[in-house]
Amino acid sequence: MRCGYFEAGVCRSCTLLEQPYDEQVRARQDACVRALGDPDGLVWLPPVTGPQERFRNKAKLVVGGTVDAPTLGILDGAGRGVDLRDCGLYEPAISDVLEPLARWIAAARLVPYDVPSRVGELKHVLLTASPDGELMLRLVLRSTEALARIRKHLPALQQTLPALGVASVNVQPAHAAVLEGEREIPLTERQTLRMRVNEVDLHLRPRSFFQTNTAVAAALYRQAAAWIDEVAPATVWDLYCGVGGFALHAAAPGREVTGVEVSAEAVASAEASAAELGLDGVRFLAGDATSFARTAARAPDLVVVNPPRRGLGSELAGWLEASSVRSVLYSSCNPDSLARDLAAMPSWRPRRARLLDMFPQTTHAEVLVLLGREG
Known part of the structure; x- marks a missing residue:
């Protein structure tokens, strides 16, 4: 990608623009490998890449x-x-x-x-x-x-x-x-923008969060759905669910899916998508993810977490460590906070991982990790 602004020194936001793209991807992959510690039994799938320009939605x-x-x-x-x-x-x-x-x-x-x-x-x-x-x-x-x-x-x-x-x-x-x-x-x-992702219509309100790279976001949701089906949980929580991307892709006959998001507007959007798809087994709640988990009567089989850059934090990581949850699907946009969270969850081990290159020309990395219990 050539950029006149970068070459003129006007804008340097794309910090890696002068680095060949394959080298960028390897560097981001290496950062994710360091975060996970490369334990025995971890299977890395090939990185998912998309357009190097004209990708920001x-x-x-x-x-x-x-x-x-x-x-x-x-x-x-x-x-x-x-x-x-x-x-x-x-x-x-x-x-x-x-x-x-x-x-x-x-x-x-x-x-x-x-x-x-x-x-x-x-x-x-x-x-x-x-x-x-x-x-x-x-x-x-x-x-x-x-x-x-x-x-x-x-x-x-x-x-x-x-x-x-x-x-x-x-x-x-x-x-x-x-x-x-x-x-x-x-x-x-x-007041909602319809975002058609795979076979799911998401509804963005003015203050809703959505990934900036639609093509790679679609691949992220497809990979998540495949790994969830591989584990075949009867119950799933999607914490930090936003407008419901992971929860709606996790839906399956006989599976109970609950999405939790602090934004009531985002929950309303997710509910609209679920209603359009006729998903009776999917529900969404407005509230704090950590508080929901700590006060729930029973833990699910699988938890999806897609936290902000700061990560899960000690309370939610501690709850996952002590819970009866069998599998965790962690979508991280920050390998450093992912590493901190995993250190607070010593009984969990990465089983599958994949880099999804949402942010070409930068050091930012998005990685999806399937975690299972040790032993």
Whole structure:
């Protein structure tokens, strides 16, 4: 992948861009092997790779510049906007709309937020593209001052961008390096973006989490489903379930699946997907994963965990160590926190593992591990 921004020193986010891709994959695989300790009996499947460019289904763009010439990209060291509209990472559904979106921002007179002077309104533009090419747009504002103006100009944007299905305003009033705030204001009747992954339709709401690489995420869910079927559990928990990707792929006749997620919005989305698929044996609950596990009357046969980068933490790892769970499927985006969690679960041993290369050109690694009890 060639990038003019990288070569000019404008953006260095793709830290490994100059390294051959096969070397990148080997380095990420080595990091995962070190995290797991390469114990006897562990079977590594070949890494899953996808496109090296045009793979990101979401863009998180800082808005800078002026109201007549807004920039969409990042900030430089002085806090000024750097335009990255031609970034080669975004799916075409996203990159193709950035120019007309910038023109619309100017037409709607949405003043970019200037970090050094703390003046302006529009802080970020957040875009997500579905496999069908539909778009979700979120405008992160300092206040609601421009809300009426946005509503007035929205029909023009919808006419220019017919793929725009979901739009909202997020209010983030703090002068801080925080992407979004707690308040979300819908702009369109639709508030969910349909993400078609394998045979499952997931529904993303404005604040829902989803992997940034749709093709590799689909492979992740397929691999998880295959290993779960290999173990053939009667009961499954999907902790940190998000919008239900693992839980919905784990569903099978006669199998009881429970997904737990702290976000009530994500749970509502997961429930909608389960209803569409007619999955009577799948349920979703809003709550803290660790609290749910610690207070449950009975442990399941298999637990799926897909924690944030910080990992499971000592409480949940300790519960898994002491529980009667027979198998754990751990999806990790951070080999370091995975290694810490495994150290707190000494009776568990990795049986199967696979690197899924979600983030080409970076050091980030996603690994799926099937754990079984020692002995």
